Amino acid sequence: MIGIIFATEMEAQPFLDRGGPEGVVTVICGMGMEAARIATEELIEKYDITTIINAGVCGALINRIERGAVYRVSMVSTEHLKAGVNVGIGIGLKRLVTVDEPVFEPKRKKELSKYGELVDMEGYAVARVCEAHNIPCILIKGVTDFGDGSGKADIQQHIASVSETVAEKVDGASRSVATKRDAPSTLKKLRSFTKVEHTIFSLPLLFAGAWLGAGGMPSIKVLLLIALVGLGARTFGMAINRIFDKNIDAKNPRTKNRELPSGKLTLAQGYGVALVGIVIYFVGCVLLGTTVLKLSLVPLVPLALYSLLKRFTPLCHYGIGICLGLAPLGAFVAVTNSLVFTPEVVLLAIFTFCWISGFDIIYALMDIDFDRENKIRSIPAALGASGAQLVAAITHLVSFAALVLLWMSVGGTFSFMALLVSAGAFGAAYLQSIPVHVRFFPISAIAGIAGALVVLLG
Structure with missing residues (x-):
């Protein structure tokens, strides 16, 4: 289903008169961000939406843009929150x-x-x-005015004609989406299922553990094998997590469009992804040596079980902390073939454990009402938003304290700059003006990568 959102009836009417392709639902949300947010959430909750198009009129901020021109948007932001949302790539697209x-x-x-x-x-x-x-989003905007003193009169004079042109563009875009939506590639669905791109942001912490073990940069071969093990472990963990949570995800409006509950992937395919991940993991462990292979089952236990913790304890967030906290320790062992850990790598593990645990608590704020209604255990569900953020803040203070101690041991000028970046990201995680999902990602990634750079730049 394609959702199309207009702010006003006048903007929507030319498109409604056209009819549009099958599988399209059109909503008039009213003016303003809050009205648009509510309408979009309701649209996603009510229908099986695969793409949303937001269309309507706009003002031009530069004079070389022509009145009546209709543009696709490449990125949209606000003046207060500069971290925009990328919604398109191509020549001629404009920033909104x-x-x-x-x-x-x-x-x-x-x-x-x-x-x-x-x-x-x-x-x-x-x-x-x-x-x-x-959910993919397309923004199509037609220019009625130039944001100056004659703007009100210009909007009234040109909104009808510009809306006709916008309707034509929206009709073409919706038909194009409709022809493609029924056949998304399996590779694309698998990529979305495993969130492979997120693995990139955990690699620096693995490399930092290896760096501490080697007393400098390890060999490229070892780093590549560690990356392979990390990729396999994360793929396995993500797949098992999604499999175990399939029924919960199906009930949650935020997650019901995920691959398994929506039927985009079968359960067998999910298990297949987990199997591929475990094979990659063990291949990497074998190539890293006997010590790593002997210990290879240790990380798999929390990886396989952490998603079940939400059924039993609100401390479930610390389960994922254990999973990631073991990563730098494992990389250290891969380099040293020893279980004698240095204070520095222990501090790195504490940083990692508390870093991701705290951000997972923040992430769970999005589901606080759902968790309470469905008896899902989480710290936000147990303590409320304020209490949960306090627990997350304490957890992050411990994380940052470990990072400061680590910097005092291994750091220098450049690593101090990384320390400041990490501190800034931790602070940004508690700015209420930033949406929760942004605080979780990419802000959590920035804090983690900067933490790893404290070691790598030291």
Whole structure:
């Protein structure tokens, strides 16, 4: 199902008159980011949405744009939160800034032009919700005015004709999406299922553990094998987690579109992914030597079981902390073939354990109501949002304290800069103006990578 969101009836009517392809539901959300956010959430919850198109009129922030022109958007942001959402790649696409009030003053227009060429009042909210639900989003905007003193009159004069042009573009885009939606590649579905790209952000912590074991840079061969083991372990863990949580995910509006509950992948395919991950993991362990192979079952236990913890204890977030906290220790063993850990690698493991555990608590804030209704154990469900963020903050203070001690042992000027970046990311995790899913990713990744760089740049 394709969801199409317009702010006003006047913008939507030309498209509604066209009819559009089958499998399209059109919503008029009202003006403003909050109205757009609510409408997008409700659309996703009510229908099996595969793509959302937000369309309508906008203002131009630079004079070389023509009135009546219709553009696809490449990135949308707000003036307060510069971390935008990427919604398109291609030649001729424009950047969009979403604001709370219409722009009719040249001074305001000039300020906003630093962030984009177009301005609207809904696009960012729609794109953020789509990003949180892993749903593709297309923004199509037609220019009615230039954000100056004549803006109100220009909108009234040109909204009808521009909306006709927008409707034509939306009709073409929706038909194009409709022809492609029924046959997403298996590779794309598997990539989404395993979130392979997220593995990249855990590799620096593995490499940091190896670095401490070698007293410097290990051989390229060892680093590649460690990366292989990390990829296999994470693939196995993610697949098992999604398999165990299939029925829970199906009930949760936020996760019901995931591959297993939505039927995009079968349970057999899910187990197949887990099997591939475990094979990759053991191949890497064998190539890293006897000591690693003997200990190879140790990380698999928490990887296989941590997703079950939410059925029994609100401390489940620390289960994933154990999984990732073992990573630098395992890399250390891969290099040294010894279980005699140095204080530095222990501090790195503590940092990693508390870093991801705290961010997992923050991530669970998105499901606090669902968890309570379905008796899912989590710290937010048990303590509420404020209590959960306090626990997460204490956990992160321990993490950062371990990182400071680590820097005092191995660090230098460049690693101190990484320490400051990590501190900034930890702080950003508690800014309420930043959406929870953004605080979890990419902010958590920034904190973790910077923590690893404290070692790698030391």
